[in-house]
Amino acid sequence: MTATHCPYCSLQCGMRVTRRGPAVPEIGEWAEFPVNRGALCRKGWSAAGLYAGRERLTTPLLRDRATGELTPVGWDEALDTIADRLSALRAERGPDAVGVFGGGGLTNEKAYQLGKLARVALGTSQIDYNGRWCMSSAATAGTRAFGLDRGLPFPLADIEQADVVVLVGSNLAETMPPAARHLDALRERGGQVVVIDPRRTATADRADVFVQPVPGFDLALALGVLHLLVAGGLVDESYVADRTSGWADVRDSVGAWWPERVERVTGVPAPEVRALAALLGGAERVVVLTARGAEQHATGSDTVLAWINVALALGMCGTPGAGYGCLTGQGNGQGGREHGQKADQLPGYRMIDDPVAREHVASVWGVPADSLPGKGRSAYEMLDALGTDDGPSALLVFGSNIVVSAPNATRVTARLEALDLLVVADVVLSETAAIADVVLPVTQWAEETGTMTNLEGRVILRQRAVSPPAGVRSDLDVISGLATRLGSPVPFATDPEEVFSELGRASAGGKADYAGITYARIRDEAGVFWPCPSPGHAGTPRMFLDSFAHPDGRARFHVVEHRGPAEVPDADYPVHLTTGRVLAQYQSGAQTRRVRELPDSGPFVELHPMLAGRIGAVDGAPVSVTTRRGSMTASARVVTTIRPDTVFVPFHWVGANRLTNDALDPASRMPEFKVCAAAVTA
Template structure:
């Protein structure tokens, strides 16, 4: 017999699939049940179906842990002892080295309420400018491009239901068949109505295998590919000249730039045959509705912003942005990847996507928070720059980490691990002893998704409500309760009156009123009634339903027009050479998620994907005498990983692939290049030079 049923959402990716959590009479565990929510329509992937297993996992943390000295083991302590020591060390370090001696690192999986509190805590309770988050490693390139081209960043400026309406759908660096399986129903519907699917990816992924046309480009050549397609579209007369004239600016310089990217030249750069370039351009050019969706493959590069802008140029030239069934968007990765970058944990932003450097925004937020505008810090370092500065003379001496596992997820991971170990104080809030928590001085046990209520903003810009299904275990606090407790001990209790989620969300709404990401007209009640609310949703009209589609009339720039940007192809920060002759790229597998802190603890997921691997082409395997399953070393200028070989013809012969979920010697980010995009500060996770050799030890 069902005792209760809670309507909520999956704890993993930005699709935020609706689900029910069922509590049955006489049973302790929650049971996952489908929910006919608009995004997933009852579908869930393996990760979603098994998500409740983590709530009662034997490795669950239920008491704070602390080291007495750097060399001492972690031992259980009371909350009072842990919070007292954190407070004392923060005060001592700031007295000795200044406010910026304390850094804060957040995560794209935190609820909007916790994101808002984290940014407020850093700037008010700590007074530090050193705050950033792991979404810098995920969405920053697409966000920067959206802001430049459209005047606003909402990763997908239309609802998922528009995807099947596209005559031609172009995916760049995206593999939703493995990363977001329930999303594939929209692509299936698009093909069933006769639509064409183009996929650009160095690997013939499960998504690419279902495509009408696969463009198997050389890693790091996305810009050249996109410029070549725009060259053909302009040359063949497929551009929408009326749209360009009335709704955009800057096309003339783009026309001059793309003239140099004729098909034969683009083939030499990208490895994509001229005939395939021409077919892709035709499919896009003759389509009544065409849509481009990007993801991390093209964005996690030192030129990720250029890649995104080049793809936006393509859709603007075709007159598709703002058209029903057409447009440009990015497939956000982390559960709250969209909301996570909107409400203040990003180093250069105040809530609602307001620039921290904007005097009017500073004045408004300062008044709401009860502080002076002058007291709000200016922007600090971006995520990797912040981590790289840890422990230096001018960098933070302490770091508070919420919702991130940096030892696994940061590029040049061994270097960052050493930086974390060098700190005077490392505090990690988590529900498991992640690889980062294992080296912390203090570990704080916090609630999981089903044990707290809060909002998330999914990949469409739809604000959703995750509702609590049960209380956390005894001894566990929410992240919000931790922040409030620390703020009180630091002397700022009056500015942090509550950790209650709905009250925090109300304050968040006030902070975002009139801002680009305006949540002021959204309430928990409205979210429940409407199956989520799309921002912007201003409060001047109490009946405002939200805005599912942006750009139908105007863009967010002052003149209402979108901006073309003249882009040229440039080489990746690190190209193969004699010493490191291969391209290395990284990504995900279906059964694992992000750093694996959660999914690597689920037995059913580990049965099929419990260890890392390296994909390599049969030609490359024969060259090195490697057989399937053999343990091999993958080596770059930053380190080496040891993983079993997976020989497959679905990857380019000059390219190898590692998933990034695994720990120890299988850590892909031991190898990756921290070269940063100059605008977004995104590290180049997706391209670097590597070599392989047989391992002398068993994996």
């Protein structure tokens, strides 16, 4: 029986895996693991189903130039072919002819080695990952406000101590059900839960206060709340004076956001705005948590900053049982953004344009600092440049199903098809692998060991519990094999613990400092919170208690302006479209759609009875949703829980992201997944 963690979301619930055969696991509870205390959602309980499918890839595939079909080949032929073609492209067009695309589900070790592969073996600046589309707005805002980005700067269980928890754009009860028990515990204590969402979700059903703005207008709501806190004398002036800077400008900037104006902009009735501000202003401890609903916008980082401004004005950040946090989405959404697969970063959350950071990381890697490339394009911008004159001609994809998950997916798929070489390392023939030139079958979850960093900044250890199928290699083996064939000047370790040790040295002294964390400590201590700079350091469960991470120790207020969505409804596209998740599926569905125990009834279009009546839609019958980028048809779900001016489509299947808008946040480069203008027809 092996103590390990769930293959899916950022809660990284602890579970025990028992081997029932060479490659057949059975899931059991790990009651002592503090984050979930034995509770799992149905995705976690059915995770063994990942091993029951017949679709597992067990041999490399190479596209036959004569027939156009993917054909089984040996590992040497596959890796030699990739290395030869990459070398030729680099010789012809320079190192940036090759791009690398990673994922927020990769272990820390894989993310680290992928960044090193790009910077050392390929010498390319063109690397980014799908986490750019997940947590980057909160990461950008956290860095600007606090000087450091850790999704939750406190253990999740701390929210039970709050008097009010505000969830902005989070459907916690469906995305990570075991976390919802903290909300229940808080309410049993007499605390209150506020949910802000355009849909009355399962989480909203458990809330004391439900606020339903038009999608894309959370920022204006935060401005209105802050206006009322100022007007009501509810700002914690001594905290603001002692621990922050920039308040006077922010205070002045919200002067015109009176409740009636907020109502006109957001659709939230003025009395509800007043009640929300009074609730927050009267509470001793408030936690504000944002998630993708607030963050996946072209204004996402400013929206998060607006809510951080509220939390700072209330004196909550760095206060026990209170504060601001981001509910990270992907399994390693936190660690995946810390160790070098982001276009502008080196391991340890160091910036790639910082000369000191370059020297340190280069010395760990054993290469000259000036050999490291500079900052590359963000995820969408790199994909949009594929196959163009100055964009990459080849792309290596690890742990990402771009065809389903990219915004404006039809355009992105066309860019992938314009490449000279697309290589995908995956477990199954995902929609992206299906259009690749070379597909590499890799190990998954319980077949391999590696660390993840959960939404709290707790570094945990997934342990190997079953044997991988014959013919499959780990991503670390693949990366090492490619690096060797590409003539890397330094070796690439393949043992995960050895890679983690190197990662620790590379991160030493950085913001996300893992230098004092070892596999043994993680096992003994049920995870270790970063920063943990030395073996004798206890780790840091709670941050900012004495000081924020800016050089002067103060948090920063930031003036942010309401801009609204990049697209608003008009005569041709008269409703808002928003996208999101369902309980039984995870991300692009490449894993969960293949688990038989998880219901998969395909995509649907959720709409209000008033809208359904207007267009003649009937529950269960097909409706079409069209935006300026594409169209999809799915069955209608007529519900009263959504705004009459909004439709919702889940994104786990091909279709939803053919509709979504690729407008980018200017700071985080987050696409506007969560809102665009659409037309719906029956």
